[in-house]
Amino acid sequence: MTTVTTETTESTEAAPGRAEGVMGPDGVRAVLPHRFPMLLVDRVLERVPGERITALKAVSVNEPWYQDLSDGAPEEAYDYPGVLIVESWCQAAGILIASENPNPDVLDGQVMLFGGISDVQFCGRVRPGDVMEHRVDLVRALTDTVIFEGSCHVDGRLVARIGRVVMALRPASELTGQKDDAASEAEEEA
Numbered sequence: 661m662t663t664v665t666t667e668t669t670e671s672t673e674a675a676p677g678r679a680e681g682v683m684g685p686d687g688v689r690a691v692l693p694h695r696f697p698m699l700l701v702d703r704v705l706e707r708v709p710g711e712r713i714t715a716l717k718a719v720s721v722n723e724p725w726y727q728d729l730s731d732g733a734p735e736e737a738y739d740y741p742g743v744l745i746v747e748s749w750c751q752a753a754g755i756l757i758a759s760e761n762p763n764p765d766v767l768d769g770q771v772m773l774f775g776g777i778s779d780v781q782f783c784g785r786v787r788p789g790d791v792m793e794h795r796v797d798l799v800r801a802l803t804d805t806v807i808f809e810g811s812c813h814v815d816g817r818l819v820a821r822i823g824r825v826v827m828a829l830r831p832a833s834e835l836t837g838q839k840d841d842a843a844s845e846a847e848e849e850a
Contacts, residue, residue, distance in 0.1 A: 683707065683755070691759045692751055697724045700748035701755060701794075709760060713796045715752035721788035740786035745812055745820050750774060752794040753808045753825060757801075770829045775805065779823020790814045796822075804829045 683691075683704035692699065706714045719740050729737050754772050786792055796810040805828045812820040 713756040717748045717792045775826035781821040784819035
C-alpha cells in the first residue's frame with residue numbers, strides 16, 4: 661500500500677499555475693453535492709486551478725456495493741466496479757472546476773452535469789484496501805463546458821485510463837424550472 665505524506669492544513673488560494681495544498685473531507689464536501697454512499701473522493705493532494713488535480717479514494721469492504729457478497733466469495737467478486745472508478749474520477753474532475761466557486765446545493769447557482777465520456781480503458785483491478793489516485797488534466801475550458809482526460813492508479817500501477825470526459829455547467833434554474841432572481845426581475849419590469 662502506498663503511504664502518502666501530506667500537510668494537514670487546507671490552503672485557500674494559490675497563484676495561477678501553482679499547486680494548492682491538501683483538501684480534506686470537509687473541503688471536498690464543501691465543493692461537491694454528493695453524499696454517502698456516492699461521495700467517492702476522500703482527499704485532494706494537489707490542485708492547480710485551470711490545469712490539473714490529484715485526488716484520492718480509499719476503497720473499503722464496508723461500501724454498499726459489497727454488502728451482498730457472501731462469506732467465501734471469490735477474490736474477483738471484490739473487484740471495485742468500473743463504473744464507480746469512473747464516477748470517482750469524474751468527481752475529482754468536478755472538484756477541479758467547482759472549487760473556485762463551490763456550490764454543493766444543486767438547487768441554486770451552477771450545477772455540474774456529466775456530458776459524455778470516451779476512450780476509457782481498464783488496465784487493472786481495484787479491491788478493498790486499495791487507494792485510488794486520480795490524476796485529472798483539464799484539456800479545454802469553454803464558457804460553460806469543460807473537457808478532461810487522465811488516469812487512475814493504485815500503488816503507482818495504472819488501473820484506468822480516461823480518454824475524454826465532457827462536463828457542462830448549467831444554472832440550476834434552467835434544470836428545475838425555477839427562474840433566478842435576475843430573470844424574475846426582468847419579467848416583472850416587462
